[in-house]
Amino acid sequence: EQRILVTYLTQATDLNKKAQAIAVGMTVGSWTDLPLAKQAELAPYLGEAVSATPLATLENGETRGLITVSYPTRNFTADIPSLLTGIFGKLSMDGKIKLVDIVFPDSFLQAFPGPKFGIDGLRERLGAHDRPLLMSIFKSCLGLPFEDLKTQFLAQALGGVDLVKDDEIFFADDRAPFIERIKAFKQIAQETEVETGKPVLYAANLTGPVHELNEKAKRAVDAGADCLLFNVLAFGFDALHRLAADPDVHVPIMAHPALAGAYYPSPDYGIATPLLLGTLMRVAGADLVLFPSPYGNVALDKTEALQLAKHLTAPLNGVRRSFPVPSAGIHPGLVPQLYQDFGFDQIVNAGGGIHGHPGGATAGAKAFVAAIEAVTAGRTLEEAAAESQELAIALEKWGGVR
Ligand SMILES: CCCC(=O)/C(O)=C/OP(=O)(O)O
Numbered sequence: 001e002q003r004i005l006v007t008y009l010t011q012a013t014d015l016n017k018k019a020q021a022i023a024v025g026m027t028v029g030s031w032t033d034l035p036l037a038k039q040a041e042l043a044p045y046l047g048e049a050v051s052a053t054p055l056a057t058l059e060n061g062e063t064r065g066l067i068t069v070s071y072p073t074r075n076f077t078a079d080i081p082s083l084l085t086g087i088f089g090k091l092s093m094d095g096k097i098k099l100v101d102i103v104f105p106d107s108f109l110q111a112f113p114g115p116k117f118g119i120d121g122l123r124e125r126l127g128a129h130d131r132p133l134l135m136s137i138f139k140s141c142l143g144l145p146f147e148d149l150k151t152q153f154l155a156q157a158l159g160g161v162d163l164v165k166d167d168e169i170f171f172a173d174d175r176a177p178f179i180e181r182i183k184a185f186k187q188i189a190q191e192t193e194v195e196t197g198k199p200v201l202y203a204a205n206l207t208g209p210v211h212e213l214n215e216k217a218k219r220a221v222d223a224g225a226d227c228l229l230f231n232v233l234a235f236g237f238d239a240l241h242r243l244a245a246d247p248d249v250h251v252p253i254m255a256h257p258a259l260a261g262a263y264y265p266s267p268d269y270g271i272a273t274p275l276l277l278g279t280l281m282r283v284a285g286a287d288l289v290l291f292p293s294p295y296g297n298v299a300l301d302k303t304e305a306l307q308l309a310k311h312l313t314a315p316l317n318g319v320r321r322s323f324p325v326p327s328a329g330i331h332p333g334l335v336p337q338l339y340q341d342f343g344f345d346q347i348v349n350a351g352g353g354i355h356g357h358p359g360g361a362t363a364g365a366k367a368f369v370a371a372i373e374a375v376t377a378g379r380t381l382e383e384a385a386a387e388s389q390e391l392a393i394a395l396e397k398w399g400g401v402r
């Protein structure tokens, strides 16, 4: 029988009893009050306590540990709202308990789109198979005249980035409307590709009423969009699911982690990042997933960040791999550490680390290109800086492993 395995981090006098109580309470309700006939009828919908793993004994005598409960897939409709409500809806408000992992049976995963492109599809689209990719972020966007944004896009593209993304806060874009931005930046990207030989994909921030997102995304594709940025947690995983499942939205979707800090930081509550920004984003169809790097200005615990990246790329019932995009506070001096931690299949993503370069955004991008080429070739940043003035200046300003 197909069952979904859910692991929680919690504490109790008796972890096994707590697991049992959750298994019943989150499925068929107060079991013992039901007449025998009812119990037999509802048995196929009953949750089961699978395991309890003690981690520590607390001062109050309780045991802190991991419990795993299995739920029949028949209890859910094939969507993330049903899943999260059914395994952690009411329970998330019931004392110290954190949702840390979900293992899906094939039958349940088959209903989800997963990434349309993923790592391999995006590399194919860019013709970049031999290195980590590089992405830059518009820095300052709200209120800027359209011409300034065009100038910014050109500077980033000339620096050799593979993608340029809107900042996630770019909703009020009346001075540079969504479709017009897509068309204008597409034109610039085609012109710079002639000069640099490198295609540049623009990730436009998809916003607006949730029931209009798919239509707006299709208009974007028709206008030449190459990628869509999406604030998944603000709109909901199901909005991502429906975009990824829509055959007419045939462009990579980039998931931004905005609002994730409302879910993951507490050791006692919320949803762990490897599940929230790893498994769920990938299953719902994100081709690229941004998350706080372990060493940026919005840092994520390194173990969690590495586990998150693993959830995005490990084999998962044939679901394509999503590109890990460790972000926030990234500068060229961090590239060796990024490469050591996240390896080849990652996207180096920087806003301030590009626009803050003393030589400007083009120089900032070139500094990253030199750093990525160096680590991919097994050379040090010191060696690369001897041949790249832009990298030397970046290392001078921000430091880094030479
Ligand atoms: C984790 C998301 C990072 C992000 O949205 C962003 O704008 C980063 O900018 P920088 O820290 O690279 O300037």
Ligand SMILES: [Mg+2]
Residues within 6 Å of the ligand: 137, 167, 168, 169
């Ligand atoms: Mg941002």
